[in-house]
Amino acid sequence: MPQENVWATGPEHCENGGTTCPYCGSKNTETGGSEGNYPGQLIDGGHCLDCGKTWGNLYNIAGWYDEEDKLHEDTEQMDEAERLKEVNAALLEALESNLQAWEGEEDSVKEEHADLIEETRSALAKARGEVV
Numbered sequence: 001m002p003q004e005n006v007w008a009t010g011p012e013h014c015e016n017g018g019t020t021c022p023y024c025g026s027k028n029t030e031t032g033g034s035e036g037n038y039p040g041q042l043i044d045g046g047h048c049l050d051c052g053k054t055w056g057n058l059y060n061i062a063g064w065y066d067e068e069d070k071l072h073e074d075t076e077q078m079d080e081a082e083r084l085k086e087v088n089a090a091l092l093e094a095l096e097s098n099l100q101a102w103e104g105e106e107d108s109v110k111e112e113h114a115d116l117i118e119e120t121r122s123a124l125a126k127a128r129g130e131v132v
């Protein structure tokens with residue numbers, strides 16, 4: 001079924017902290033209150049005061065506080081997230097320049113490699129987090 005009126009992709013929703021309504025984009029929302037507790041993960045509920053939709057924000061554990069309130073971060077997980085961001089940015093750049101190179105080719109070359117061009121286009125959309 002096609003999703004209608006989806007304003008934010010997953011990455012966009014996460015980047016703004018999960019507080020903007022992923023359906024209508026409103027910032028007039030309420031979040032909080034753990035709905036479920038799983039090892040290493042937590043889901044809290046979001047509710048839009050404008051369109052009335054609800055959603056769940058999924059959190060992964062990033063660290064813990066000890067009895068002296070000292071933070072012990074899971075730096076490995078953060079390093080991995082940082083590394084994946086860099087990999088994704090490099091892939092995006094490579095795919096974009098590939099597509100640009102194809103677009104500069106003669107029509108006959110484009111026709112001959114139509115499948116490859118389409119694959120590149122769809123990989124680019126996926127790397128950007130667009131729904132394909």
Ligand SMILES: [Zn+2]
Nearest residue numbers: 021024048051
């Ligand atoms: Zn909304």
